[in-house]
Amino acid sequence: MSSLKLFTLIILIIVTALISYIVVNQEPDRSVADLKKRWAMPPSKFIDVRGMQVHLRDEGNFESMVPIVLLHGTSASLHTWDGWVEQLASEQRIIRFDLPAFGLTGPAPNNDYTIENYAKTVIAILDKLGIEHCILGGNSLGGYVAWATAVLYPERVSQLILVDPSGYPLKSQSTPIAFKFAKTPILNTLLDGFMPRALIQSSVENVYGDPNLVTDELVDRYFELNTRQGNRQALRARFEQTSAGAMSKRAKEISIPTLIIWGKKDALIPPVTAQLFQRDITNSTLVLFDSLGHVPHEEDPLRTAIALKAFLANEKKINTRK
DSSP states (O other), rough: OOOHHHHHHHHHHHHHHHHHHHTTTOOOOOHHHHHHHHHTTOOOOEEEEETEEEEEEEEEEEESSOOOOEEEOOOOOOOGGGHHHHHHHHOOOEEEOOOTBTTTOOOOOOOOOOOOHHHHHHHHHHHHEEEEEEEEEEEHHHHHHHHHHHHOOGGEEEEEEEEEEOOOOOOSSOHHHHHHHHTTHHHHGGGTTTTOOOHHEEEEEEEEOSSOOOOOHHHHHHHHHHHTTHHHHHHHHHHHOOOOOGGGGGGGGOOEEEEEETTOOSSOOTTTHHHHHHSTTEOOOOOOOOTTSSSHHHHOOOHHHHHHHHHHHHHHHHHHHH
């Protein structure tokens, strides 16, 4: 057999194998109605905001003066904060919701996933709930949305909680494979119907400091909610529109008390970025966790919630003295 024929045969085998793999791993969209049965149990509710039915949970101690609002990261959902709610609900009112493009909220009707539009959605939800100002927190993309909201609407945010936030130009050491697919032209169109569960598991393990903590139920959650109708297409648009670094120069405008939590094993947004936030936000406190990754609040809710409680208690003492 000639070299050309051998080469052609090898290419044909590879292409055939790839097509077979894609066909076998086709994953259809799931309807909100089906997903609600598992992922929208009480106290979940849906509120009409900016033409969307936003999946939201509002719980905890309603006697607390200022509620905590928590925003999840890319391809996550409000469930990422379950551990913090368990640790904090006896003392704090906690509001969390699925951001547009993710979870059960799904795509934005205007297909606008700029950071400015995300901030507008946060404010619209606060208005809908009758909340004048809040303690606003977020992880990764949610952290970016949180601090951008504090810059754009400073009168609505009294304190910030930033958990491995994005917003500065990224220099990732390792990127989840699902994110690579979503960012790569042509390949990202495969996500419309192609989503191996193993790809999701690998991506979740990638953002944990200890991959052994990733359970089957956790993978189920990320896997199923990312197949919510329209989410895969919206993810592509989100990566195209929400650029890291677009507002990084404005972080210096933040003067409110800010807690920065970071996992030292975060390979997606390495801890060097934590130093940038601490440098630029003058009234900030940085707490690093040696063994945790990109989602420290999810990986170890107890230890990270203790850091948050200490921060809130200290700020309360300072305000009492004034």
